[in-house]
Amino acid sequence: MSPVPYMVYADESGEVFDHPRLRMAVYDGQQVREPTPDELVPLPPGSDIFLLPGRLPLGFSGKRGQLTELEGEITAVSAFLAPAWLRLTHPAYRTLPDAQTLPLFAYAPVGWANGTFWTTGLRIDPERRQDPPLFDMAQISRGVQRDLKQFPKNRMLQQLRRCALEYGCRAAQNLFLKRWEAPLPTSKVCNSRCIGCISEQEGDIPVTQERLTTLPGDRDIFEVATLHFGRVKHAIASFGQGCEGEPLSRAKTLVDAVKKIREVDSNGTINLNTNASLPEAVAELMEVGLDSIRVSLASPTESLYDAYHRPQGYKLADVHQSIREVKQRQGFVSLNLLVFPGLTDREDQMVELEQLIREHDIDMIQWRNMNIDPEYYLDSMGPGEGVVGLYQMVARFRERLPNLRHGYFNPHVGGET
Numbered sequence: 351m352s353p354v355p356y357m358v359y360a361d362e363s364g365e366v367f368d369h370p371r372l373r374m375a376v377y378d379g380q381q382v383r384e385p386t387p388d389e390l391v392p393l394p395p396g397s398d399i400f401l402l403p404g405r406l407p408l409g410f411s412g413k414r415g416q417l418t419e420l421e422g423e424i425t426a427v428s429a430f431l432a433p434a435w436l437r438l439t440h441p442a443y444r445t446l447p448d449a450q451t452l453p454l455f456a457y458a459p460v461g462w463a464n465g466t467f468w469t470t471g472l473r474i475d476p477e478r479r480q481d482p483p484l485f486d487m488a489q490i491s492r493g494v495q496r497d498l499k500q501f502p503k504n505r506m507l508q509q510l511r512r513c514a515l516e517y518g519c520r521a522a523q524n525l526f527l528k529r530w531e532a533p534l535p536t537s538k539v540c541n542s543r544c545i546g547c548i549s550e551q552e553g554d555i556p557v558t559q560e561r562l563t564t565l566p567g568d569r570d571i572f573e574v575a576t577l578h579f580g581r582v583k584h585a586i587a588s589f590g591q592g593c594e595g596e597p598l599s600r601a602k603t604l605v606d607a608v609k610k611i612r613e614v615d616s617n618g619t620i621n622l623n624t625n626a627s628l629p630e631a632v633a634e635l636m637e638v639g640l641d642s643i644r645v646s647l648a649s650p651t652e653s654l655y656d657a658y659h660r661p662q663g664y665k666l667a668d669v670h671q672s673i674r675e676v677k678q679r680q681g682f683v684s685l686n687l688l689v690f691p692g693l694t695d696r697e698d699q700m701v702e703l704e705q706l707i708r709e710h711d712i713d714m715i716q717w718r719n720m721n722i723d724p725e726y727y728l729d730s731m732g733p734g735e736g737v738v739g740l741y742q743m744v745a746r747f748r749e750r751l752p753n754l755r756h757g758y759f760n761p762h763v764g765g766e767t
Contacts, residue, residue: 355461379692404449493526590623
């Protein structure tokens, strides 16, 4: 049985405390409430504690659960969950009038009980590909030196060195640790203007990593992909990373690279993380050896899709057609579902998402926490009602769509390597 955690807050120096009486409150995107026992988990190892400047914490007091605001020189606190964990609710707070928009992270609630921090979360993928204890920086640095010694002029490796050592990108670090999935960043432009883009923003919202500036050629891509495929079992290499724009904007280069890779390797999985905006380019990539795509989706509803992704020169109908092109060629399709408590788990969104999955025979949902200020996101997307809850949503989809895979990471598909 889960305990009843108490509110956590920070003083003006940033030191974190638990309140002796006020219980933890959460915001589910529709109302402030107490967390349910099913939602509560000990804070996963590798998670971070963040301060929420300009925001006063809310908690519940008394047997009747009176919502109480904690005042003074204090700050609300949140958690950023470790990879493969799905955030189920937001922290509960009141934003002061002069507060700045929060940076692009996924803010989860945090409480304290029985000598540990608690949050609301669900482990959505059992794989340990990005579990923090598995990453040794000294070993990563040696891997960077080793690979750049072999390919000193490779522009992609030079970018991935920065990703691994400066940004702490787990995907880039895994390349240099010779395991799992290798990133293949290729593009610096995008035909979407997503309000939660982590590499390019308008206004005063800081990005969490800069977009690449030097474009790799097909030879650079070939060298990195075949290096990875040649030394990793069940290897995956993916276009479309956080440090780039939309890889389909460089479709010709990608096609040439995939052709070269397939001349020497038929088993490694080549994946495309994409907005799926250019169906003809997707079809051409499938013809030369692409195995899978992961399609970013904030909402299956066109008006909400447009409000978040702000597509430039394409429509949601093009995304649907790209999925058809992949499925017609027996490819694997994942949805990169950008999960936001209070929108993703609304009843109308759940119904439309299930329809989309059934219509296209989608293979997998990758449940990804939306990194954005909760109030900014809801202001941008508009109000909604009928929140069911993410814990209930995942359970419902598991029951109603038994063949649908659930996870966080791109899977290896196709032959052995």
